[in-house]
Amino acid sequence: MQIVHGRAGRPVEQRGATFTGVVWGDPVLPSTDGTTVNSVTFTPGARTYWHHHERGQLLVVTAGSGWVCPHGEEPQPITVGDVVWVPPGERHWHGAGRDSIMTHLATSLGTTTWLEEVAEAEYAAIDAGGAVK
Ligand code: MN
Numbered sequence: 001m002q003i004v005h006g007r008a009g010r011p012v013e014q015r016g017a018t019f020t021g022v023v024w025g026d027p028v029l030p031s032t033d034g035t036t037v038n039s040v041t042f043t044p045g046a047r048t049y050w051h052h053h054e055r056g057q058l059l060v061v062t063a064g065s066g067w068v069c070p071h072g073e074e075p076q077p078i079t080v081g082d083v084v085w086v087p088p089g090e091r092h093w094h095g096a097g098r099d100s101i102m103t104h105l106a107t108s109l110g111t112t113t114w115l116e117e118v119a120e121a122e123y124a125a126i127d128a129g130g131a132v133k
């Protein structure tokens with residue numbers, strides 16, 4: 001068992017190279033036995049690059065609202081309380097809406113492979129309302 005006390009020694013970090021826009025990450029559980037937990041806050045318009053996770057990723061939206069998008073599909077809206085399971089190897093992006101923040105608790109399993117930036121034209125798919133569910 002490992003108990004992580006508060007945020008001592010692990011300051012919130014601004015994320016850069018694999019994100020578009022201003023994104024803050026709170027390292028809740030530094031990588032342990034292949035599991036990494038971050039509370040990530042996306043400011044309006046901010047999002048990840050395209051990427052995938054070796055053994056999948058669990059997202060729990062804890063504040064605001066935003067979008068998650070599997071490759072080849074329309075973006076899907078997510079809001080507080082929504083839970084997303086991203087299967088191993090599924091290419092996707094996630095981020096805020098244009099006029100909202102979005103904070104999610106992200107539990108990532110295994111390594112994350114980062115790909116190219118989500119182009120503005122791809123992000124603009126949210127303006128059409130995304131996937132009809
Ligand atoms: Mn992800």
